[in-house]
Amino acid sequence: xxxxxxxxxxxxxxxxxxxxxxxxxxxxxxxxxxxxxxxxxxxxxxxxxxxxxxxxxxxxxxxxxxxxxxxxxxxxxxxxxxxxxxxxxxxxxxxxxxxxxxxxxxxxxxxxxxxxxxxxxxxxxxxxxxxxxxxxxxxxxxxxxxxxxxx
Numbered sequence: 316x317x318x319x320x321x322x323x324x325x326x327x328x329x330x331x332x333x334x335x336x337x338x339x340x341x342x343x344x345x346x347x348x349x350x351x352x353x354x355x356x357x358x359x360x361x362x363x364x365x366x367x368x369x370x371x372x373x374x375x376x377x378x379x380x381x382x383x384x385x386x387x388x389x390x391x392x393x394x395x396x397x398x399x400x401x402x403x404x405x406x407x408x409x410x411x412x413x414x415x416x417x418x419x420x421x422x423x424x425x426x427x428x429x430x431x432x433x434x435x436x437x438x439x440x441x442x443x444x445x446x447x448x449x450x451x452x453x454x455x456x457x458x459x460x461x462x463x464x465x466x
Contacts (some may be wrong), residue, residue, distance in 0.1 A: 316351050325353050333361070334368055341372035351377050358386050363398050366390060371405045379414035391419045399423065400430040407438030417443050421450040 316344070324336035337357065340347045351373065358369040367390060370383035383405070390402040403423055406413040423435030439447035 318347060321347075322350050322353050325350070325357055330365060333357070334365055337365065337368040337372050340374040341368070343374055345377070347376050348421070351379070355379075356380055358382060363390070363395060364401060367401045367405055371408065374405070374409050378412075380409050384409065384413050384415050388419050389392075391416065391423060393416050394428060396428045396431060399426065400428070400434045403431065403434035403438045407434070407441040410441050413438070413442050413444070417446045421446060424454050426448050 321336045321340055324332050340350055350356045354369050354373050359432040361369060366386055367440055370386045373379040373383045387406050390398050396399055406416045420439045423431050427431050
């Protein structure tokens with residue numbers, strides 16, 4: 316009954332209702348596997364933070380890095396600062412299975428927004444410490460005072 320109600324909430328007209336349903340499903344974890352097909356739909360048809368939430372839930376419920384990581388990489392390259400930072404955070408949560416995102420996370424270290432920079436740095440640390448170290452060395456070599464302080 317609970318999963319049926321949450322699955323119905325994934326189709327609700329209000330984004331906030333869909334967002335909360337996705338968050339609850341992710342928090343439930345593997346026991347919510349019955350709704351994975353609906354979450355895979357959501358990760359494709361939603362936008363912005365709802366796509367990030369759906370990708371995160373896919374990882375939390377089924378360990379589905381194959382579906383989640385490409386979506387998060389796409390959002391990491393997007394225009395919205397908050398979405399870039401959130402995508403980097405979720406990639407860090409996925410860890411080594413998000414290694415396909417190393418190049419984009421390295422590029423995030425050049426982001427003007429400090430939140431994106433820090434989220435990218437932390438994600439790189441969780442995914443590939445050597446790549447993070449090299450990326451920070453490259454940032455420090457530029458000797459830009461603002462970037463230097465952030466690194």
